[in-house]
Structure formats: structure tokens, C-alpha cells
Amino acid sequence: MLFSVNVFSALQQIFQYQFMQHAFEAGTIISVVAGIIGYLVVLRRTSFAAHAYAEIGFAGAAGSALAGINPLFGLLSASTIAGFGIAVLGNRATQRDVEIGSVLAFALGLGLLFISLYKGYATEAYSILFGEILGISGSSVLITLAVSVLILIAAALVYRPILFASLDEDVAEAKGMRTLLLGVIFMVLLAASVSIAIQVTGVLLIFALMVTPAATAIRLTKKPMYAVAIAAIISLFATWTGLFIAFYQPYPVSFFITSIVFGLYLIVRFIYRK
């Protein structure tokens, strides 16, 4: 037996370690946020933008690591500014793949420069790119919590109009709704969510929490609120299970999380049919 069959005593054992506590705390908060925002990402088909924010955030994180600041700050500010920038170009600008692609390639190059200037080259880059949930500090958990609370409050306020504007933008515009403003708010919320989710999955695996669970959920239910809940539950399940397995195995947590999420997606995509 690689790990105890008794989950309860196993969890007791796991929570003796502070880094595991932090990992579970951050993982839980982030999964909920990712589920909620992820549904809108799938509905608005802005997953490419989500990916771009992650990579632009990488440049910010690498830059602030170089400057000796908590990389989370760099991550948050770079991707939020990018989110604002892309959104004010116009709602439909988010679908301009070529522009977004060009900017993200440049951001990635910039991040590479910062990382190479930074002494802790390999590990720092590695953890930003692929996630290092086991290395989340107590202060990062607090920042994550604070940012998540802000995201959730804002999301609760604007979810209905954004949902409608995502579903039927022209009608929303004709009804006098400020679709551009809603687009900006959404992009900023998305950028902030991506920034905190990067701690779990890393820049390159951001879809594992921001896209795949919601894409799975949207196939399971026709009701938006249920879909949001299911997406959050899938993220939670994957994060918790991934952490649990990784505690006993020498393999990276991100691998387990992405595998669980992808496995569920495949099952729903090909086996479950209405």
C-alpha cells in the first residue's frame, strides 16, 4: 500500500504539514473562483484570452521576482493591465486571435529575459510555468483570499448582465446595457482569476482550472447556475484529489490535477450523452 486506506487519518497526516495546509486552502479558494469565471470564459469563448493573460502574467511575475517582490503582485498587475487593455479595444477584440497571439509571444519573450537575469533561473521559471501549489506561502494564501473575495463580490454584482451580454450581445446593446463596460469588467475579473489560478496550475496549464471544468459542466446541465456549481465542484475535486495523491507520490500536483480534469472531460464528452 502506498498510502493509508483510511482517508481520515491520511488527511490528519497531510495537514500536519503547513505547506499542505496552505496548498489545500489556496486550492479550495482558487477552484471556486475558477469554476465561476470559467463558465463565462467558455460561454464567451475567450479561452485564448485567458491563456494570453496567463502568459502576460508570466512576464509580470518574472519581472517582480527579479525585483525581489512577491511574484504574485507582478502576476496580478501585469495580467490585470493586459485584461483592461484587451477589453477597451472593444468586445470583439477579444476574438482577434492574431493581435492577442502577437502580444502574448512578446510577453513570454520578456518573461524569459527577466527569468534569465534572475539568479534562481530554473526553479522560479519552472514554478511559474507549471505551478507550485506546494510552495504557496501563508502570505500568498492571504493575498489569494483577499483577491478572491473581491472577484466574487464583483462577480455577484455583474454576473447577470454579463451572462446576458455574453448570450445575446446585440440585444443587450439595444436594451441600453453598457456591453463595452461589461466586457472590461469581465476581462479584469478574468485576468485576476487567472493570476491566482496560476499558483496552482502554472501559466501553461491554466486551462485545467479555467476552461476544462466549465467546458465539462456546460455539457452536463442547461442551467447556468448549476453549470457554475458543477464547474467549481470539478475544480475542487481535481485539486483536492491531486494534492492528496501527490502527497504520496513523487510526481507533480499539476499533472494529477490536469489528468483528473481531462479524464472527466473525456468521460462527459464521449460517454455521457443526453
Next chain:
Amino acid sequence: MRIGITHKIETQREIVIARNLTVGYKGKTVWKEANFSINRGEFVAVIGPNGAGKTTMFRMLLGLQKPLSGTLDVFGARPRRGSQRIGYVPQRHTIDNETNIECIELVRLAFSGNKWGFSLSRREEKKAAFDALEAVGARELANKSLSSLSGGELQRVYLAEALVSNPEMLLLDEPLSNLDIRRVKELVGLVNRTVRSRNVTAFLVAHDINPLIQFLDKVIYVANGKVATGKPEQVLTSKRLTALYETDVEVLRDSKGNIVIVGAEDQGIDDHHEDEMDVI
């Protein structure tokens, strides 16, 4: 309506009035000097070739675009974006066969989606949405996914979406395209019943006037930078259109009374990206 209508009420009957209305974008006129008025409860078809400016007409009525010159009055005032008195069904929707969301949600959002925060009156919202679906004979589609609907069903749901806020005017942009002849007849009949039973004014953009013509009060014919408006039998004549366009335009009728207009489309102003027969 009671007898002895005062002059004031009489003028209010005209809910859309265009005077020397010229529209377009910077440096490009789409159509100019249109004069027309539309009364409450009229069923109006907006027809003409692609790119002639039919959707521009809707953008004007919705207050999304300002005239280059002339004036447009809607409900006795300049059009203002976000009027709850207008129900709009655009030509393109972001909804497709991937949108796994039940119909009732869309209709509900059209009722209250402009409000911030959580909804506090779910029951009232649901009732309004069900009533709107009922009105278009789509009650049974309420819990079906938008992704699973046929073209005709989707158009009925969009009509419910437009009706949910109880508008006095409906703007329907090409609802008949992509429907087969039977569905076209059904939808036109439904729009006509809606117009008559609710006394709403409906503008319907279409390529082909023939399935509509028996129900229409007025037609707005937009082509070649000009607009002709009036009763179909007055507007759609060779003489009238030839005079308007200063070129030979022929209105042909077949044995069943179907109309084909030949000539006016040749000098369309822009957007000739689709080679479509301008059979109207």
C-alpha cells in the same frame, strides 16, 4: 378606438416619423432624404438588396446611430438607446449549437438581465418568461436547450425574448432567412397575430416580400441610396420605382400574384459581397 379622436391623439398614432432623413457613416451616405411615417399597430416590411441599408434603418430606430441630416422621431422623441418600448431581434446571435442553455433562461435574462446583483423576484421573472413563450406558442420549449432547437423554433424563442418586456414596437432583422417555406409561413402568421392582438408595430426586414404581402400595412423599400414607403400596392409599381430611381425599374407579377422587382438593385451602393438574387 373611440370616435372623436382629438388632433393630439391623432398625431400620437404616428409613432415613427422620418423627415428628410439621411443616414450613413462618416463620408459615406447609405440612403438619403427619406420621408415616411408609421402608425401604431402597423405591420411593415423593410425590403431591398443586400447592403442597401436595411439594418441601418434599425440602428437608427434603436438610437444606436445618429442621422447625418434630417430628423427621426420615435414615440414622439429622438430615438434613445435602451428604450424598453422596443423589442429587437437582431440578424446574428452568438447562440449556436454549442450553447447548452435552456430557452427560459434566455427569455428571463431579456426581462431582467440588465439589472445588477442577484434577482430577488424570481417568480415574477419566470412568469413573464413563460408568458412570453406561451404567446409565441413555444411554452413546451421552455426547458429545452437553445442548442437543440431548429431554425423555426429558435426564431420563435427570439420573438419571445423580444416580447418579454412588453414592447410597443418590434424590430425583426431577417427572421425568415434560413427557414423553409412552411416555417416562413408559420412565423409570418405568428408575427401578424402578435401585431394584431397586441397592437404593436412590427418592422420586419426580409429579402422576399411575397410571403408577407397579404399581411402588410406598409412597405419600406430601400435600394440604391433611396427609400420608398407606403402601401405595398402603391410603392411596388414600375412607375413609382422608376420615378424614384430615375432608371427603368420593373415590377413583375406572376400568375399567383408573386412580385419580382427588376432593375433597382443594379446600382446598389456598397457591400456587394453576396451574389444573391434580388427577388423581393
